[in-house]
Amino acid sequence: MSSVVSEPAILHQVAIGLGERSYPILIGSGLLGAPAxxxxxxAAPAAMIVSNSTVAPLYLQxxxxxxxxxxxxxxxxxxxxxEAHKDWATLNAVFDALLAHACDRKTVLFALGGGxxxxxxxxxxxxxxxxxxxVQVPTTLLAQVDSSVGGKTxxxxxxxxxxxGAFHQPVRVVCDLDTLATLPARELSAGLAxxxxxxxxxxxxxxxxxxxxxxxxxxxxxxxxxxxxRRSCEIKAAVVGxxxxxxxLRAILNFGHTFGHAIExxxxxxxxxxxxxxxxxMVMAMQLSRGLGLVDDALVQRVTRLVRAAGLPVQGPRLGxxxxxxxxxxxxxAEGGDIRFVVIESPGRAGVRPAPExxxxxxxxxxxx
Amino acid sequence: MSSVVSEPAILHQVAIGLGERSYPILIGSGLLGAPAxxxxxxAAPAAMIVSNSTVAPLYLQxxxxxxxxxxxxxxxxxxxxxEAHKDWATLNAVFDALLAHACDRKTVLFALGGGxxxxxxxxxxxxxxxxxxxVQVPTTLLAQVDSSVGGKTxxxxxxxxxxxGAFHQPVRVVCDLDTLATLPARELSAGLAxxxxxxxxxxxxxxxxxxxxxxxxxxxxxxxxxxxxRRSCEIKAAVVGxxxxxxxLRAILNFGHTFGHAIExxxxxxxxxxxxxxxxxMVMAMQLSRGLGLVDDALVQRVTRLVRAAGLPVQGPRLGxxxxxxxxxxxxxAEGGDIRFVVIESPGRAGVRPAPExxxxxxxxxxxx
Numbered sequence: 133m134s135s136v137v138s139e140p141a142i143l144h145q146v147a148i149g150l151g152e153r154s155y156p157i158l159i160g161s162g163l164l165g166a167p168a169x170x171x172x173x174x175a176a177p178a179a180m181i182v183s184n185s186t187v188a189p190l191y192l193q194x195x196x197x198x199x200x201x202x203x204x205x206x207x208x209x210x211x212x213x214x215e216a217h218k219d220w221a222t223l224n225a226v227f228d229a230l231l232a233h234a235c236d237r238k239t240v241l242f243a244l245g246g247g248x249x250x251x252x253x254x255x256x257x258x259x260x261x262x263x264x265x266x267v268q269v270p271t272t273l274l275a276q277v278d279s280s281v282g283g284k285t286x287x288x289x290x291x292x293x294x295x296x297g298a299f300h301q302p303v304r305v306v307c308d309l310d311t312l313a314t315l316p317a318r319e320l321s322a323g324l325a326x327x328x329x330x331x332x333x334x335x336x337x338x339x340x341x342x343x344x345x346x347x348x349x350x351x352x353x354x355x356x357x358x359x360x361x362r363r364s365c366e367i368k369a370a371v372v373g374x375x376x377x378x379x380x381l382r383a384i385l386n387f388g389h390t391f392g393h394a395i396e397x398x399x400x401x402x403x404x405x406x407x408x409x410x411x412x413x414m415v416m417a418m419q420l421s422r423g424l425g426l427v428d429d430a431l432v433q434r435v436t437r438l439v440r441a442a443g444l445p446v447q448g449p450r451l452g453x454x455x456x457x458x459x460x461x462x463x464x465x466a467e468g469g470d471i472r473f474v475v476i477e478s479p480g481r482a483g484v485r486p487a488p489e490x491x492x493x494x495x496x497x498x499x500x501x
Numbered sequence: 502m503s504s505v506v507s508e509p510a511i512l513h514q515v516a517i518g519l520g521e522r523s524y525p526i527l528i529g530s531g532l533l534g535a536p537a538x539x540x541x542x543x544a545a546p547a548a549m550i551v552s553n554s555t556v557a558p559l560y561l562q563x564x565x566x567x568x569x570x571x572x573x574x575x576x577x578x579x580x581x582x583x584e585a586h587k588d589w590a591t592l593n594a595v596f597d598a599l600l601a602h603a604c605d606r607k608t609v610l611f612a613l614g615g616g617x618x619x620x621x622x623x624x625x626x627x628x629x630x631x632x633x634x635x636v637q638v639p640t641t642l643l644a645q646v647d648s649s650v651g652g653k654t655x656x657x658x659x660x661x662x663x664x665x666g667a668f669h670q671p672v673r674v675v676c677d678l679d680t681l682a683t684l685p686a687r688e689l690s691a692g693l694a695x696x697x698x699x700x701x702x703x704x705x706x707x708x709x710x711x712x713x714x715x716x717x718x719x720x721x722x723x724x725x726x727x728x729x730x731r732r733s734c735e736i737k738a739a740v741v742g743x744x745x746x747x748x749x750l751r752a753i754l755n756f757g758h759t760f761g762h763a764i765e766x767x768x769x770x771x772x773x774x775x776x777x778x779x780x781x782x783m784v785m786a787m788q789l790s791r792g793l794g795l796v797d798d799a800l801v802q803r804v805t806r807l808v809r810a811a812g813l814p815v816q817g818p819r820l821g822x823x824x825x826x827x828x829x830x831x832x833x834x835a836e837g838g839d840i841r842f843v844v845i846e847s848p849g850r851a852g853v854r855p856a857p858e859x860x861x862x863x864x865x866x867x868x869x870x
Binding site for chain 1: 589593596597600601603627628629630631632653654655658660661664665666667668746747830831
């Protein structure tokens with residue numbers, strides 16, 4: 133499947149407007165191997181492709197070949213696959229490779245893989261010699277619609293997910309939809325969680341569209357995927373453009389994530405995929421919004437149905453409410469011990485607010501099994 | 502000595518102008534224990550003081566006491582002392598402490614110590630939850646005149662010094678000259694290396710002043726120290742204000758550092774103090790400048806005499822020219838394998854340029870023993 137290289141075609145281009153840190157997202161087919169996608173990157177003697185043991189055998193050579201026209205030396209480092217390796221030891225393998233090849237401070241890093249590779253490569257780029265440029269080449273739906281855009285980078289700490297990181301914007305994001313052909317079904321669903329997210333928080337029309345095109349998305353039709361990635365990136369771009377460093381508005385992109393992070397941490401990172409935890413977390417956050425009197429049950433059921441139809445869990449693991457609360461209190465969005473939840477204020481509009489503990493316990497009781 | 506607390510007196514204040522990242526440097530006596538120095542810091546539930554095993558017994562309690570008026574909780578973490586511990590494992594002790602105390606993203610970090618504590622605390626602040634504010638409270642002359650100002654933070658990698666880090670500006674720098682009373686003589690001299698540096702690169706009048714007041718500085722007279730710190734910070738502020746992220750001009754602050762870093766790395770970090778290596782590196786860089794026909798021998802001899810009189814080495818270890826060159830090629834200022842040296846273009850003015858390898862070898866031959 134992965135050996136079929138289509139004629140390069142940029143189907144959409146989305147601009148992230150961040151002043152001198154602005155950059156384009158290219159969305160299309162056959163982009164990985166198209167030198168045109170890489171021609172006008174910052175000049176540098178060397179490129180370093182960071183990938184993982186699953187993605188590298190499929191796509192590393194194609195990207196390296198296309199980059200050879202732009203960089204004198206194209207190095208690579210292959211990390212072990214999975215959220216469990218999103219730690220300092222694995223990050224250090226990137227620094228080891230950079231220093232072993234005497235890479236200077238102009239070296240351009242390429243993140244070829246999913247969200248974990250993107251987060252780690254971005255953080256490595258933020259820190260190597262106090263900052264080098266990097267390009268996101270996301271090969272999962274989740275990374276294409278969410279994690280590769282916006283400049284959040286991080287690694288995990290044993291006591292919390294994404295606790296150590298930086299805001300470091302890529303110089304370009306290249307979403308080659310062809311790479312989604314090799315994505316396991318479970319990861320496709322995980323990506324759809326973040327696509328669905330954009331509906332209730334920002335655009336009910338997009339929620340309609342997703343419902344109508346879910347079958348096409350699950351069948352990986354290029355046109356449907358291209359549209360889902362485009363609209364997701366557009367919404368994310370608008371939010372990030374207004375609040376790059378998450379001092380306010382940007383937090384709405386974390387809809388479902390406070391509950392989701394607790395699920396991931398409670399089960400041990402890597403047990404559930406991030407998108408699976410977010411899908412379930414969105415159902416919980418919808419229930420919480422209803423409990424706060426913000427939305428009606430029809431919307432809760434509608435989102436729940438869509439999450440389920442996308443192949444995602446709608447019931448969380450039974451960790452116990454105390455454990456959930458403990459895990460949520462250490463979340464980055466907590467302030468002074470108060471848990472702050474992203475809720476739906478009204479259909480298509482999100483906000484951040486605390487919630488009474490009894491209500492949170494009630495939601496956890498109803499949404500875990 | 503350290504139990505004598507003078508009446509708090511801010512003798513000088515230097516402003517670092519970096520737009521919304523601007524901050525003041527307070528220079529004076531008795532500042533550590535003066536609540537007035539800490540009153541208008543960002544509001545937060547918690548403060549975390551990071552110090553080391555040498556400085557903490559002397560000054561931690563005094564600072565913690567003064568901060569109690571401003572922060573509900575004042576935590577601390579004490580790191581092992583020395584450049585050898587400027588690594589990930591030690592940095593992680595800061596993250597462990599922050600997470601163990603459930604510190605949120607408003608927590609203010611305080612770097613109480615020398616350059617190593619400042620660099621590590623600053624980098625921890627840059628990365629913790631993708632960035633929290635921090636305050637520099639430098640207790641060595643080197644940190645007061647150089648490393649605490651300008652926002653460069655980093656840890657070392659086995660293959661290179663300061664290879665992993667970030668630009669992250671402190672919200673304030675508080676230089677309490679009283680803390681220099683407990684500084685070992687060797688470290689006082691190391692700090693003077695960075696003071697002397699500002700003469701040839703930026704202000705020959707300041708070089709005159711240092712020559713005239715060297716005895717007073719070595720005797721730790723408060724007035725002389727205050728003036729040395731003030732003028733050093735002023736020059737650094739002017740340079741950093743024009744080039745925060747070291748794309749050009751700022752590199753001149755690394756006068757003597759390319760040779761110096763090679764000495765430190767070649768001997769193993771911690772063998773020579775950073776300031777000792779820089780002192781010797783400046784002598785080498787002066788010789789290189791003369792070899793390039795930029796300055797005359799009288800200036801070389803003048804700087805060499807002052808470096809020696811300050812108690813610093815003027816001859817480097819005999820690592821062999823090949824080893825020096827190898828170590829300098831991996832330096833961050835190297836680009837595409839070319840070593841770029843900070844040289845004195847004319848008295849009081851520095852620049853960055855490559856140098857012919859035979860000349861570099863000649864300088865290394867002459868300046869090592």
